[in-house]
Amino acid sequence: MTGWIVLPIVLPAAVAAFLLLALSRDLQRQRIVSATASLLLLAIAVHLQALASDGVTRPYFVGAWPAPFGITLVLDGLSATLVLLNAALAAAVVIYAAGGWDARGRHFHPMFHFLMMGVNGAFLTGDVFNLFVFFEVMLIASYGLMLHGGGAPRLRAGFHYVAINLTGSTLFLFAVSLIYAVTGTLNMADLAVKIPAVRPEDAALLRTGGLLLIVVFAIKAALAPLHWWLPNAYAAAPGPSAAVFMIMTKIGAYAILRVSTLIFGPEAGAVAGLAAPWILPAALLTLGIGAAGVLAGRRLVDIACFAALWSMGSLLVAVGLLDGPGISAALYYTVHSTLAGAALFLLADLVAERRGRWRDRLAMAPPIAQALPLSAMFFVAAIAVAGLPPLSGFLGKVLILDAARASAWGVWVWAVLLGTSLVVILGFSRAGSALFWKTRPAEAGAAGAAEARAGLRLGVVGVLLGATLLLSVFAGPLTRGFDAVAAQVLAPSGYVAAVLGGAPAAPGMRR
C-alpha cells in the first residue's frame, strides 16, 4: 500500500483546485468540503502512520522514474509522524476557521489546502530541489493566509515576512546549486552515498553549500539570529493562520534533522556533523530572546509569538544534540509545542474578539463574556506552553534535559532552559492576571459579546488542550515510538537502501 504515500500531497492540491473551480463563491459548501477533506487527510495520515510503524522505510517513485533520476517521496517514521501531526492540526484549525474567520476575505480554504500540500510535501519528499518547491508552495500559501482579511498592519508584517523568506529561498537555490555542482545529484539518499566520495578539492564548496542549506532551514525554523520574520508575522496574522503556522517552523527543524542525519551524518567525511557546532548555541540564544519577548509582551498574541519562538529554542536544543535521546525528545516536543502553541493563538483570538477595544492587550478591561471557560483554558494552555506539570510541556522539557546530560553543552542547556522557563512562567502569570483577574466594571455595551458559533471554536481549543493532556498520559508509549523513529533516523543506511534499491531496511534497525 505504498500508493498512499503521495495522497497527503495530491489530495489537498485537488481539493483546493476543486474549491476554486466549483465553489469559489459558495462559502458554506466550501466549509463542508474543506472540513471533510481535512478529516480525510487525517484518516490518510493515520493510515500512513500505521504503515510506517513497522520501522520500514518506504519509497514512492513519482512518475515511476527510478531514484535518483526522478523525484522520490519517502515514508519513514519521521515523515509519517509529522504528516499526522500536520493533519491533526489542520483538521482542528479548519473547523475553527469555519467559525467565521474564513468569511473575512477570499480564498481561505483553497489557500489552506495548498498550504497543507506544501507542508506534507516538505515532510515526505526525498529530493532536495523538490523540497525547495514545497517550501515555495508553503511560503506563498502562508503569505496568502497571513494577509487574509487585509489591513495595513498585516500588509506591512506580511512584506517583512515574505521578503526575509524569499531571501531564504534564494539562498536555498545557491546552496542546492553548490551541492549539485560537486555531487551532480539532488536525491537525498543519493547525496548520502555520493558525499563521502566527494574529492578533497571540492570539499570547501560542499561544506559551504551544506552550511548554507542549514542556514536556510534555520531561517524557516526561526533560529536566532535569523528569527526576525516570526514575531511580527504571527502577531499580525489571523488567529487560525497563526495557529496553523505553528507547523511551519517545525519544518525547518525537521529539515535540519533530516539532512544532518541522512546527508551530513558521521560518514559524510568533510561535511560530517557540520551543523552541530552552530545549532546548540543559536538555540540557546533563541531561548533567551523568546523568553524575554514573552515577558516583554504587551498583547497576548505577542506573548504567543515569543512563546512559539521560545519553544523553537527548546526544540532546536534537542535537535542540536543529534543523538537518539535528543531526536526522540525533539519529536515529542514538536508534537507538544505545535498543538499547545496553536491552542494559545486560537485563545488569543477568542480573547481579543471579546474584549472590545482592548482586544488582547494586557490592560484593564471589563470582564469578558465566557470568562470562566476562557480563563480556565488559558490557565491550561499557559501550563502546557510554559512546561509545567502535568501537561506535555513538562515532560517534553524533562526529556530534553535528560537528553542533554551527555552533551558538552549540558550545563548551559539546563541553566538556560530552566532559567528561561521561570521567565516564561512569570510572563504568563502576569498576562493571565491582567487579562482575566484585573478587570474593571463593565461599561454599557463596551465589552464584546460572545459571537455565534463560539461554542464550536471553544471546543476546538478544548480539543487541542485535551491533546496535550493525552500526550502526557500516553507519554510512555509515545516516547517508545519516538525512540524507534530516532533509531531509524540515525541509521540512514535503511533509508538509502530503500530509495536506491538493494535490500529493504530491516524493521527496528539500530545503529
Add this chain to the structure above:
Amino acid sequence: MTLALIALIPLLGACLPPLTTRSSRTVTAWAAAAPTLLALLILAAQAPAVFGGEVVRTSAEWVPRIGLSFSFMLDGLGLFFAGLILGIGLLIIAYARHYLGRRDPIGRFYAYLLLFQGAMVGIVLSDNILLLVVFWELTSLSSFLLIGYWNHLPEGRQGARMALVVTGGGGLALLAGMLLLGQAAGSHELSEILARGEEVRASPLYMPALLLVLLGAFTKSAQFPFHFWLPHAMAAPTPVSAYLHSATMVKAGVFLLARLWPALAGTDAWFVLVSLTGLATMLVGAWIALFKDDLKAILAYSTVSHLGMMTMLLGFNTGIAVIAAVFHILNHATFKAALFMSAGIVDHETHTRDIRKLGGLYWLMPVTGTLALIAGASMAGVPLLNGFLSKEMMLDAAAEATLAGNGWVVATLATLAALLSVAYSARFVFGTFFGRPRTAFEHPPHEPPPGLWLPVAVLVVPVVAIGLLPGPLAGPIVEMTAAAVAGPAGLPPVKLTLWHGITPALVMSVAAFAGAALLLLLIHHVERARLRLWRPEAKAMFDATVAAAVAGARRLSGGLHTGSLPRDLGVIVLAILAVGLAGFLGATHAPGAREVQPTGIPALAAWVILVAACAGLAVAHRNRLLTLILTSVVGLIVSLAFLQFSAPDLAMTQISVEVVTTILLLLALNLLPKTTPAEPGTARKLRDGAIAAAAGLGAAALAFAAMTRDFETISTYHIEQSKPGGGGTNVVNVILVDFRGFDTFGEIIVLGIAALAIHALLATALRGAAARRLDAMRMGEVSGDAHPLMLVVATRVLLPLALTLAAYIFLRGHNQPGGGFIAGLIAAIALIMQYMASGHAWAAARARLQPLTMIGAGVLIAGLTGMGSWAFGRPFLTSTFGYFHLPIAGEVELASAMAFDLGVFLTVVGAVVLALSHIARVEQRAERSGHAPEDAALPPGPPTAAPRIGLRTPAYGRED
C-alpha cells in the same frame, strides 16, 4: 493501585463541588468532604500495615525513558503527612463552608482546594522523585489559584504571582536537582535512592544536586531569604492560609528534607546549609512577627519561624533532632491551624485583623478566646501543651549542636528565637482578646456559629492531650515517622515525656520566658530602635526586580525587534556570510580544472551592459520607473546568456517572464509614488552597501568556483532517457513535465496561489479604508485618452495571432523548445493586453473563462493526469505515450505528459490574467473614484480585526 487512589480521589473529586453549585452551600461542602473522607478511609485502611513496619508500594509505568513512573509508597513519613493533610483538610472544608461569603463562588473554591489536597498527598506518597516534582508543581499551581481566589483584590493577584514565581522557580531547581540525584543514585525511585545514600554522597553530583534540591525545598518552605512570599500569600481566604500556608504546603519543603534525609543528610555541607538556613529563618521570622500588626501577618511570620526551626532540626544530622522535628511538625500543624482559624473568626466577626484596633474580645467571644489562648500558649511553648514538648526537644538538640567548634552559638540563638516566639505569642493573644477594647464596634462582635469554632476545638484537643500525655498519644506516630526518616538504626529510643528533670533545655526555656517578659516591657524602646535600623522590604524588592526584568525584557525585545527590514535582512546576510565563510574555510579547496572560455566581443558587451545597469540601479534606485527599466535590462541579458549557452527554452521562458513582470510592475507603479522614500545617512548606506557587496562577491565567487569545474550529474540519464522513456526529444520539456513533473506541479501551484493571494488582497483593498484612500489618491496625470484606438485595434488583431502562436509553442513543446509554461505566458500576455487596451469592464464582460476557474481547472487537470496512472497501478504522474495515425496530420505522437502540460498552460494563463487584471482594476478604481466595485459584496470585515496603526511604526510593540 489503592495508594494512588488516595491522591487521585481528591484530584478527580475536584470536579464534584462545581457541579453542585446549584444546590445549597452545605451540599457543595459535602461534595468536597466526601472525596476527602474517602481518601482518608483508604489511608486508614493501610495504616495498620505501616505501623507494623511494612512499606506499602505500588507502581505503574509512565515514561520509562526518563525514569518517570507512577509509583507510590506509604511508609511512616508518608502516612504521617497524608494523615495530617487529609485530616486537617476535612476541618478546613467544614470551616470554609461558614467562612466564605454568599457572593464567593464556593464550588470553585472547593475545586481548587481538592486539587491542592490531591497534589499534596501525591507529594508525600510519591515513590518516584520525578513524580514528586510533578505533584510539587501542582501544589504551586493550585496555591496560585487559591491565593488569587479573591482576584478583585490587588494583594490577592500580586501575592498569587509572587508565590507562583518563587515556588514555581524553586520547583524548576528541584527538577534539576532531582534529575542529578537520580543520576547519582542510578534510579529515580525513591526507595532505591534512599538505600543508596552512601553512593549519592560520594558522587561528584552530590553538591550540585544538594544545592538544587535545597533551593526547591527552601523556596517552598519559605526559608530565609525566600521567606517573603509567604506573608503575601495571606491575601488568600483564611481557610487557605490555615491549610496551605501553615499546616501543609509550606511543610512540603520540610517534608522533602525529611524524605531525602537518608540520601542527602549526614555531611558537613548538609549541616551547614540546612541548619544555618533554618536557624536564620527561625530568628528572622520571629523577629518580624513580633512587630506585625495584622493578625495573619503575625501568624505568617511565626510560621516562617517555626518552619525554620524544623529545617534547622533536620539539618543537625542527629536522630534526636529528627524526632524533635517530626514531633514539632505534628504539634505546629495543630496549634497553628487553630490559630489561623481563630484569626479568621476574629476577622469574620470584627471585620478587622489589625491588632491595634482589637482587644478585650475574650469577653465577647469566650469560646474562641479560650481556644485561641490555648493554641497561642502552645505556640509560645507553655508547659502542659504540645508546643512546649517539641520546643524543649528543639532546645535540647540545639544545645548539643556545635558550630565551628563553638558549643554555645546555636544554643544561644535558638534560645533567642524561643524568646521572640514567646513574645509574639503573648502579644497575639493578649492584644486581641484581653485588655481594653480599642474600637467601638457598630455591631458588637459575638461568638461565631459552631461551624466556625468547632474545627478549631477539634484541633485544640490534641494540643492539650498530647501536651499532657505525649508518650501514649504521639509516641507511636512520632517513632514510626522518625524511623522512616532516620532509619530504625539511627534512632535513639523515642521517649516523649513531660518531665525530663532539670536539663539545659529547661534552663533555656525558662530564660526565654523571662527574657520575653522583659522584652515585652521594653517593647516600645525596642520598636524605636528597630525603626532606626535598615529594614529590607522584600515585597518592594521583589516588585522592583520583576519590574526591572520586565523593563529589561522590553528594552531588549523592543531593541531587537524594531521591525526594520533593512536591519533584519542585514543581520541575516551577515549571518549567511559568517556561516558560509566558516564553512568554506573549514575544508580543502582547489580551483576548478575546466578551461575558461575566451571572452568574445558580444559577451564583453553584454557584461558591460549588465554591470552598467546594476551600477545605474544602485545610483538611481529612488526613481521607481528607472529602476524597473534597469532591472529588466538585467533580465534580458540573462536570457541572452541562456541563448549563448544553448538553452533556448530557458531564454524563451526568461523573456516571457520578463514581459509579464514588467507589465505587472508597471501597473503597480502607477499606484505608487514616483520615487521611493529617502534613506537616512551616508554611514548607513556605506554599511548596507558593504554587506551587500560582500554577499554579492561571495555569491559570484561561489558561482565561478562551481562553473569552472567538471562534474558528473544525473542529467546524463535524463538526456539518454528523454526519447525512449519520456517520448520527447526536448529534454528540458521532458524534465519539466515528466522526470520532474512533480516539481512543475508544485510550481504552477505556487503561481496559482500567488494569483489567489493578489486577488484576495485586492478584493479587500477595494473596500473599506483602503478603498477610500485609493479614491483620494489619484496619483499622477490622468491620461488624455484612456483607451487609444490604435492600441485597441492592434491588440484585438493580435489576439488570435498570439493565441495561435501559443498553441503552436504548446504543441511542439515536447520535442522542440516550447511547452505549456511558455505558451501560457504568451497567451496571458495577449489576454492582458485586451484588459489594458480596452479596459477591464470590456475584457471581463467578454471573457468566457474566469481566471479563477482556469487556475482551478489547470491544477485539477495536471493532478488528474497524474492520478490517471493509478488506474494502471502505476505511481502518480507516470507518463505514457504512443503514436497515432490521424487523417490529416498523419503520424502524431500523443503523450499523457501533454495533458499535464495543458494543466500547466491553464494555470499559468489563469494566474497571470487574474493577477494583472485585478491590479488593472484597482487602478481603474483609483481613476473612477466613487464607483463601488462589483466585488464589494463580500461580507464586511471584522470591526476591529486590523487595528489601525500609523504608517511609520511597525505592527509589533506599538499597541501598549
